[in-house]
Amino acid sequence: MGLFDYGNNVMSKAVIEFHNVVKSFGDQRVLDGVNVSFEIGKTTVIAGGSGQGKSVTLKLILGLLQPDSGQIIIAGQDITKLKRRHLNDVRKNFGVLFQGAALLDSMSVYENLALPLKERTAYKSADIDQRVHEMLAQFNLGGHGDKFPAQLSGGMKKRVGLARALMLQPEIMLFDEPTTGLDPHITLEIYRLFYKTQKQYGYTSIIVSHDIPKVFNLADRVILLTNGKMATFSSPEEIPESDDPDVISFAVETMGHIYSSRDMEQKI
Amino acid sequence: MFSFIARIGDSFLYMIRDQGRMGIFLLSALRGIFARPFRFREVVRQIRIIGADSVWVIFFTALFTGMVLGLQGYYTLRKFGSEGLLGSAVALSLIRELGPVLTALMVIGRAGSAMCAEIGIMRNSEQLDALECMAVDPFRYLITPKFLATIISIPILTQFFNIIGIVGGYIAGVILLGVNPGAFHSGIEQSVVNLDINLGIVKSFVFALLVVWICTGKGYFVNILRNAGFGAEGVSRATTNAVVVSSISVLIWDYLITAIML
Ligand SMILES: Nc1ncnc2c1ncn2[C@@H]1O[C@H](COP(=O)(O)OP(=O)(O)OP(=O)(O)O)[C@@H](O)[C@H]1O
Ligand SMILES: [Mg+2]
Numbered sequence: 001m002g003l004f005d006y007g008n009n010v011m012s013k014a015v016i017e018f019h020n021v022v023k024s025f026g027d028q029r030v031l032d033g034v035n036v037s038f039e040i041g042k043t044t045v046i047a048g049g050s051g052q053g054k055s056v057t058l059k060l061i062l063g064l065l066q067p068d069s070g071q072i073i074i075a076g077q078d079i080t081k082l083k084r085r086h087l088n089d090v091r092k093n094f095g096v097l098f099q100g101a102a103l104l105d106s107m108s109v110y111e112n113l114a115l116p117l118k119e120r121t122a123y124k125s126a127d128i129d130q131r132v133h134e135m136l137a138q139f140n141l142g143g144h145g146d147k148f149p150a151q152l153s154g155g156m157k158k159r160v161g162l163a164r165a166l167m168l169q170p171e172i173m174l175f176d177e178p179t180t181g182l183d184p185h186i187t188l189e190i191y192r193l194f195y196k197t198q199k200q201y202g203y204t205s206i207i208v209s210h211d212i213p214k215v216f217n218l219a220d221r222v223i224l225l226t227n228g229k230m231a232t233f234s235s236p237e238e239i240p241e242s243d244d245p246d247v248i249s250f251a252v253e254t255m256g257h258i259y260s261s262r263d264m265e266q267k268i
Numbered sequence: 269m270f271s272f273i274a275r276i277g278d279s280f281l282y283m284i285r286d287q288g289r290m291g292i293f294l295l296s297a298l299r300g301i302f303a304r305p306f307r308f309r310e311v312v313r314q315i316r317i318i319g320a321d322s323v324w325v326i327f328f329t330a331l332f333t334g335m336v337l338g339l340q341g342y343y344t345l346r347k348f349g350s351e352g353l354l355g356s357a358v359a360l361s362l363i364r365e366l367g368p369v370l371t372a373l374m375v376i377g378r379a380g381s382a383m384c385a386e387i388g389i390m391r392n393s394e395q396l397d398a399l400e401c402m403a404v405d406p407f408r409y410l411i412t413p414k415f416l417a418t419i420i421s422i423p424i425l426t427q428f429f430n431i432i433g434i435v436g437g438y439i440a441g442v443i444l445l446g447v448n449p450g451a452f453h454s455g456i457e458q459s460v461v462n463l464d465i466n467l468g469i470v471k472s473f474v475f476a477l478l479v480v481w482i483c484t485g486k487g488y489f490v491n492i493l494r495n496a497g498f499g500a501e502g503v504s505r506a507t508t509n510a511v512v513v514s515s516i517s518v519l520i521w522d523y524l525i526t527a528i529m530l
Pocket of ligand 2: 054055056099176
């Protein structure tokens with residue numbers, strides 16, 4: 001039984017909801033009253049320019065940062081009010097791929113993958129060994145288990161990070177720019193792994209990505225983050241129909257080649 | 269004028285906030301001691317890094333400190349014709365003061381700075397966040413084992429320092445300068461009392477706690493505490509800061525404990 005089994009009497013399918021979330025750093029208001037929800041079993045992409053607060057949004061979901069005001073409801077609980085111990089219970093359902101992979105750099109790849117199993121399950125070391133080797137093979141990392149993170153390429157680090165996040169078969173996966181800085185070939189490979197594992201494990205996922213419009217192939221919904229506000233779209237076509245000038249200018253910048261620029265210019 | 273007062277108030281608030289953070293940090297680290305399962309292997313590994321690997325440094329520091337004490341003590345005491353008190357002078361200075369203080373300072377230089385840098389780098393590269401997201405408590409996993417290892421290692425190293433230091437004093441005084449060995453022995457036996465030994469032991473435990481608390485805490489809060497910074501420079505600044513603050517704290521507490529217990 002997971003944390004997210006609601007029973008029949010719950011109408012909403014949202015696993016994560018933001019209610020009027022405000023987050024500032026000093027004078028800089030990064031999130032300015034955000035209302036948004038993420039649905040169970042769906043893949044949601046958060047897009048937006050650099051420095052708009054996408055990573056901050058993920059950290060808020062994980063309870064690594066506290067909002068200045070507003071509520072963040074995960075599976076019916078407001079995590080901004082949870083004690084550390086209960087917060088950890090919620091976090092057990094998450095798998096996270098950090099922007100910089102955040103592998104433990106004094107441990108080998110093998111030990112990095114074994115860590116969640118060692119810490120969080122009662123598996124015997126033979127079972128752990130078997131599972132780690134399965135994952136290494138699945139992510140094309142066979143033979144690299146003894147290397148240390150500093151000895152890996154960027155793409156390999158991302159794959160190790162992805163494998164580590166999936167180790168405990170979480171119900172929600174958060175990806176912070178899984179493909180940024182990788183060449184198109186590796187990008188495709190990551191997307192393929194992502195697609196395959198999502199089929200296999202059926203997790204709800206939230207992906208932060210700049211890769212518009214390609215991520216629409218993976219996403220059920222896209223959330224655009226501009227100037228501290230979020231807007232939700234369920235297809236790429238909806239974006240230029242928005243009446244928010246910030247959204248339009250973002251769309252022109254990132255997808256101008258898709259929409260005829262004349263349509264856009266009229267909107268602006 | 270107002271801005272001057274405001275600045276003072278500001279620093280004061282920052283100070284209180286940082287002290288609060290460090291206080292909560294200490295409590296969390298100590299609470300980790302009672303968490304199960306007990307991380308026996310990690311504690312042993314840390315004892316090796318913090319304690320066992322410091323043995324040679326402590327050995328040489330202690331030996332030459334003892335020898336210098338023997339030499340200086342000999343020439344001072346000879347003026348009063350009481351070279352026989354050399355054993356007592358060497359042993360008391362070591363057991364009460366120099367053993368605990370110098371051991372703590374050597375461990376700060378060797379292991380404390382390394383602890384601070386290690387944890388600071390983990391903070392900067394989001395490794396601590398990653399641990400939290402895996403629902404692995406960074407305190408239990410990373411910090412409490414260092415606390416335990418330091419609190420076990422420093423008192424043992426201190427006693428080792430005392431023994432080697434007394435041997436050094438013996439070499440300088442008795443073997444090289446010809447003080448009567450019997451007088452050296454009986455001087456130690458007659459003058460060192462339980463209070464001296466307890467004083468040294470209490471100091472070594474307090475210093476151990478101070479060292480590990482300050483060094484791991486400065487690393488943990490590398491980009492949060494006042495005077496902190498970001499990136500590689502932040503880590504280097506935090507490490508310098510940890511070494512300076514923990515060394516000074518050791519010396520201040522050395523005075524306080526002596527004043528209270530004597
Ligand atoms: N700990 C922090 N302290 C101060 N400001 C911060 C902190 N973390 C983030 N910010 C600021 O918040 C804003 C949003 O940062 P965030 O990392 O979420 O950007 P992002 O949308 O993920 O950008 P990118 O696509 O470049 O990763 C930035 O302007 C950043 O400077
Ligand atoms: Mg980011």
